[in-house]
Amino acid sequence: QVQLVESGGGLVQAGGSLRLSCAASGRTFSSSVMGWFRQVPGKEREFVSVIDKSGSSTGYADSVKGRFTISRDNVKNTVYLHMNNLKPEDTAVYYCAATPRLNALYTRSDEFNYWGQGTQVTVSS
Numbered sequence: 001q002v003q004l005v006e007s008g009g010g011l012v013q014a015g016g017s018l019r020l021s022c023a024a025s026g027r028t029f030s031s032s033v034m035g036w037f038r039q040v041p042g043k044e045r046e047f048v049s050v051i052d053k054s055g056s057s058t059g060y061a062d063s064v065k066g067r068f069t070i071s072r073d074n075v076k077n078t079v080y081l082h083m084n085n086l087k088p089e090d091t092a093v094y095y096c097a098a099t100p101r102l103n104a105l106y107t108r109s110d111e112f113n114y115w116g117q118g119t120q121v122t123v124s125s
Contacts, residue, residue, distance in 0.1 A: 002026050002114040004096045009119030012086055016123070020081040020095030022116055032052075033099050036070060036081045037109055038092035039118075045095070047107045049081060059105035063088075072105040086123045093118040 008020040022034070035039055039045040049070040050059045058070050069082040079096060097112035106112065 002028060002032070002098055004114055004116035006094065006096050006116040006119040009094060009121045011122045011124065014087055014123055014125050015085045016086050017082070018082070018086065020083070020094055020096075020119060020121070022079045022081075024077045024079070024098065026077075028100065029098075030074040030115075031100055033101060033103060033106055034070075034072060034079040035097045035099075035112055036079075037095045037097055037112075038080060038090075038121075039095065040092050045109045047109070050105045050107060051079065052105060053103050055088060057105060059107065061107075082099065083121070086121075088123045088125045091121060091123050093120050 003025040005023045035046045035050040036047050036048040047061050051070045051072050055072045067085045072079040095118045096116040098114040101110045
């Protein structure tokens, strides 16, 4: 199976930036659509961003559009989430996810098969 490990979270002031990384194991990374989701304890997991298998197409939740950028490096088997102009409402545990489905920009958590352990992002006001 595929293993995903997120890193790069931390504490940042509002208006600051962070870059999250997700390292994937196995030989199937380039065959997977990759996504980022976030979750506050006690609340449902919500979609943040998605990138297709080659990195040619991306999608974003309205709440982060224009501030966050998703990218991938299929040689390093890594997907990134560059977060700019962070807001307190961005505070959450951020999860990397993968799916071997047909190449499309999925937005539902139940469309993804593999998940990382999560990395905490805290934005102070």
